[in-house]
Amino acid sequence: MNKILYKKQLSETVFLMRVEAPLIAEERKAGQFVILQLDNEYGERIPLTIADADKTEGSITIIFQVVGKSTTDLAEKAEGDFIETIVGPLGTPTHIKNYGTVVCVGGGIGVAPLHPIAQALKAAGNKVITIIGARNKELLILEDEMKAIADEFVVCTDDGSYGRKALVTEPLKEFCEMDPKPDMAIAIGPPVMMKFCAETTRPYEVYTEVSLNTIMVDGTGMCGGCRVNVDGKAKFVCVDGPEFDGHKVDFDNMISRLNSYKKFESDAHNCRLDQQIKEKEEAAL
Amino acid sequence: MSFIPKEKLAEDAKKILAEYEGRENELKTRDRMKIPPQMMPAQDPDVRRNNLEEVATGYTEEQARLEALRCLQCNKKTCVSDCPVFIEIPGFIKMVAEGNFEGAIKQIKTTSLLPAICGRVCPQETQCQQNCTVGKALKDVDKGVAIGRLERFIADWERASGKVQIPDVKPETGKKVAVVGSGPAGLVVAADVRREGHQVTIFEAFHKLGGVMRYGIPEFRLPNEIIDQEINTLAKMGVEFKTNFVVGRTRKLMDLIEKDGYDAIFVGTGAGLPYFMGIEGENLVGVFSANEYLTRANLMRAFEKGKADTPIFESKRVAVLGGGNVAMDAARMAVRLGAEKVYIVYRRTEKEMPARVEEVHHAKEEGIDFRLLQNAKRIIGTEDGRVKAMECLKYELGEPDASGRRRPVEIKGSEFILDVDTVIVAIGNGSNPLISQTTPDIEVNKWGNIIVDDTQKTSVNKIYAGGDIVLGAATVILAMGEGRKAAESINKQLAEELAEVPA
Ligand SMILES: Cc1cc2nc3c(=O)[nH]c(=O)nc-3n(C[C@H](O)[C@H](O)[C@H](O)COP(=O)(O)OP(=O)(O)OC[C@H]3O[C@@H](n4cnc5c(N)ncnc54)[C@H](O)[C@@H]3O)c2cc1C
Numbered sequence: 069m070n071k072i073l074y075k076k077q078l079s080e081t082v083f084l085m086r087v088e089a090p091l092i093a094e095e096r097k098a099g100q101f102v103i104l105q106l107d108n109e110y111g112e113r114i115p116l117t118i119a120d121a122d123k124t125e126g127s128i129t130i131i132f133q134v135v136g137k138s139t140t141d142l143a144e145k146a147e148g149d150f151i152e153t154i155v156g157p158l159g160t161p162t163h164i165k166n167y168g169t170v171v172c173v174g175g176g177i178g179v180a181p182l183h184p185i186a187q188a189l190k191a192a193g194n195k196v197i198t199i200i201g202a203r204n205k206e207l208l209i210l211e212d213e214m215k216a217i218a219d220e221f222v223v224c225t226d227d228g229s230y231g232r233k234a235l236v237t238e239p240l241k242e243f244c245e246m247d248p249k250p251d252m253a254i255a256i257g258p259p260v261m262m263k264f265c266a267e268t269t270r271p272y273e274v275y276t277e278v279s280l281n282t283i284m285v286d287g288t289g290m291c292g293g294c295r296v297n298v299d300g301k302a303k304f305v306c307v308d309g310p311e312f313d314g315h316k317v318d319f320d321n322m323i324s325r326l327n328s329y330k331k332f333e334s335d336a337h338n339c340r341l342d343q344q345i346k347e348k349e350e351a352a353l
Numbered sequence: 354m355s356f357i358p359k360e361k362l363a364e365d366a367k368k369i370l371a372e373y374e375g376r377e378n379e380l381k382t383r384d385r386m387k388i389p390p391q392m393m394p395a396q397d398p399d400v401r402r403n404n405l406e407e408v409a410t411g412y413t414e415e416q417a418r419l420e421a422l423r424c425l426q427c428n429k430k431t432c433v434s435d436c437p438v439f440i441e442i443p444g445f446i447k448m449v450a451e452g453n454f455e456g457a458i459k460q461i462k463t464t465s466l467l468p469a470i471c472g473r474v475c476p477q478e479t480q481c482q483q484n485c486t487v488g489k490a491l492k493d494v495d496k497g498v499a500i501g502r503l504e505r506f507i508a509d510w511e512r513a514s515g516k517v518q519i520p521d522v523k524p525e526t527g528k529k530v531a532v533v534g535s536g537p538a539g540l541v542v543a544a545d546v547r548r549e550g551h552q553v554t555i556f557e558a559f560h561k562l563g564g565v566m567r568y569g570i571p572e573f574r575l576p577n578e579i580i581d582q583e584i585n586t587l588a589k590m591g592v593e594f595k596t597n598f599v600v601g602r603t604r605k606l607m608d609l610i611e612k613d614g615y616d617a618i619f620v621g622t623g624a625g626l627p628y629f630m631g632i633e634g635e636n637l638v639g640v641f642s643a644n645e646y647l648t649r650a651n652l653m654r655a656f657e658k659g660k661a662d663t664p665i666f667e668s669k670r671v672a673v674l675g676g677g678n679v680a681m682d683a684a685r686m687a688v689r690l691g692a693e694k695v696y697i698v699y700r701r702t703e704k705e706m707p708a709r710v711e712e713v714h715h716a717k718e719e720g721i722d723f724r725l726l727q728n729a730k731r732i733i734g735t736e737d738g739r740v741k742a743m744e745c746l747k748y749e750l751g752e753p754d755a756s757g758r759r760r761p762v763e764i765k766g767s768e769f770i771l772d773v774d775t776v777i778v779a780i781g782n783g784s785n786p787l788i789s790q791t792t793p794d795i796e797v798n799k800w801g802n803i804i805v806d807d808t809q810k811t812s813v814n815k816i817y818a819g820g821d822i823v824l825g826a827a828t829v830i831l832a833m834g835e836g837r838k839a840a841e842s843i844n845k846q847l848a849e850e851l852a853e854v855p856a
């Protein structure tokens with residue numbers, strides 16, 4: 069049981085929570101994630117990146133977007149409520165060292181996992197260029213936090229409601245064209261965004277790391293549900309990743325695998341809604 | 354063999370037993386050989402295709418006693434030497450025949466800690482039952498004395514009668530032992546170490562305890578209630594459980610000793626990393642490892658649609674690749690989840706199948722189509738990346754290979770298409786890499802299995818290992834056997850340490 073210490077709504081569908089998890093707070097490193105479950109009997113296991121941790125408080129910060137039934141339920145929890153299961157930290161931590169200049173690209177909710185990585189890269193002496201983007205102003209998160217650690221900072225929105233009206237790949241391309249070009253890029257966000265970031269940097273031969281958020285069950289390498297094609301080989305995101313060389317990831321396959329249960333999931337959601345409606349109706353009788 | 358309802362089996366047994374009642378100890382070999390082998394009563398195949406309840410319902414008292422009377426109490430006792438933990442089989446069977454069930458369970462428990470489980474899942478036909486004199490005389494292993502069914506009967510009787518004994522625990526010694534993994538190996542270590550008065554904590558990565566017995570083997574073969582009972586017994590003995598704790602990640606293995614003061618550790622993390630075939634199309638939507646499929650259905654309860662949040666693939670036509678217990682479980686689960694057609698695709702013949710005979714028999718009764726001497730060549734997908742069909746090849750048996758099994762050889766040009774929307778791969782597992790990755794000092798072999806000496810000790814002092822993480826994917830009973838050996842070594846280490854401390 070893990071107590072929710074703090075909750076904040078970052079945008080219409082994005083929430084931040086600080087949750088009690090002292091052991092995880094102590095061990096976690098940038099790039100790692102947790103799996104949480106709201107109910108041990110029938111709950112689903114959802115992987116979420118650790119956005120931050122506070123060892124003294126014994127807490128970790130998670131940031132999530134409401135997309136399905138489990139995240140809807142999670143968003144309904146209040147401060148003082150409990151999450152039944154949190155397990156972690158899982159995955160291989162980001163390899164942090166002084167690379168020179170690193171471009172950190174975050175899209176939408178992907179800015180959350182990017183933040184601790186950018187922070188660690190900065191602390192390791194890198195020049196950190198940050199590009200964050202979202203569909204519109206309302207969906208932008210952690211702008212101030214990212215700005216605080218960036219040597220150069222660009223914000224863009226798809227619709228131009230804030231910052232530059234552009235996709236994140238535009239400024240990324242410009243940085244790649246500079247001389248000297250960046251030593252590395254890290255892109256975290258929706259799969260399509262990561263795919264195009266990797267395509268953008270490929271001609272410039274700028275090594276580009278991406279962090280994949282696939283379907284997972286155990287998170288310990290036992291089921292293979294999280295597998296992706298990397299350089300023609302099946303890799304398990306939960307143990308071999310979550311970070312991979314973006315130039316080698318088969319994004320199209322990953323995207324179709326992410327949609328494996330699309331139809332069924334919306335069924336589960338409906339079932340639950342139907343049930344609630346029914347319960348309400350019965351209560352009204 | 355056609356299906357016989359359990360009521361009929363029970364009635365027949367009652368009648369036959371009456372003939373022998375009172376002269377159990379006077380029966381001659383000839384009489385005993387005449388007693389018909391008792392079939393395992395089972396749920397009707399048409400009914401059980403739609404539920405998760407246990408398929409084999411267990412002997413009645415009369416059936417058990419009759420089956421026990423078939424034992425010749427021979428001197429060879431190959432059953433004992435063929436049992437990985439050397440249960441005194443003729444001894445307990447004699448007590449069953451006499452109706453002394455309490456005596457029988459006591460006898461079994463001196464060597465086996467999990468009889469309700471082993472009686473259900475052990476491959477008896479390649480162990481205790483393999484060289485049974487009765488089976489030899491009748492020229493059929495399946496007609497040997499049904500030792501596993503009797504073991505199960507006795508364990509179930511104990512549970513039903515509420516006579517389950519909580520083992521005595523010696524006074525606290527102040528020593529602490531960490532057990533990593535709550536599969537059969539870990540549970541047995543916990544029991545044996547706790548009995549000596551040492552404090553035991555089991556660390557489990559999942560939110561539920563039991564290892565593969567919980568997330569892999571389906572309830573229709575091993576009900577959760579049975580695992581729960583074993584865990585309750587441990588809890589009553591004072592064993593502590595920490596679930597959602599991934600050793601190596603949540604805390605490093607060595608930190609358990611260096612920071613948390615554990616005096617010894619047992620690593621029983623089991624097999625991991627499911628193997629795939631390495632063929633085209635294996636990452637298409639609709640291809641799963643059996644581990645994933647079964648974990649979703651069992652542990653995450655996706656079988657209970659509408660209640661569980663974890664989705665499971667809705668399949669109409671399923672091909673399961675492999676011929677072991679895991680393949681049978683996956684195929685039979687697919688049937689229960691509503692698939693209309695389920696194939697087992699295996700490249701050797703039924704004789705070579707590693708699955709328990711009873712599971713193969715049950716799978717056939719449930720309508721699973723066995724495609725023997727066939728194998729997948731590639732999986733064909735639709736435009737949007739979902740499984741559409743599987744191309745297969747036919748095989749024939751050639752010369753025996755190193756394992757003594759005849760090697761399957763592909764027949765050139767025999768390709769054909771199997772129309773499926775789901776492919777479940779059940780061709781085995783590699784080793785779980787988490788502990789070795791995060792504990793570099795532990796020596797592993799080239800398959801990643803932890804290397805131990807004959808006391809189950811690893812290359813690192815105070816750390817022991819056993820079960821599938823050492824053996825590769827093996828069996829419950831072997832895991833249990835290794836656990837007992839490791840517990841003995843741990844108890845010895847701790848006793849020596851205690852003796853060293855000046856009084
Ligand atoms: C579907 C299926 C059917 C089977 N059928 C049979 C059968 O009929 N008969 C038979 O004898 N055998 C059968 N087996 C094999 C048998 O289940 C295994 O050999 C046995 O369970 C191995 O026991 P174990 O204790 O070594 O490990 P496991 O049962 O694998 O348990 C290991 C436990 O450790 C946990 N763990 C792993 N890593 C960590 C970590 N780092 N920190 C904390 N916890 C961790 C895992 O979550 C798991 O709970 C079957 C296996 C499967 C998958």
Ligand code: FES
Binds near residue numbers: 284285287293294
């Ligand atoms: S989530 Fe199961 S292997 Fe990665």
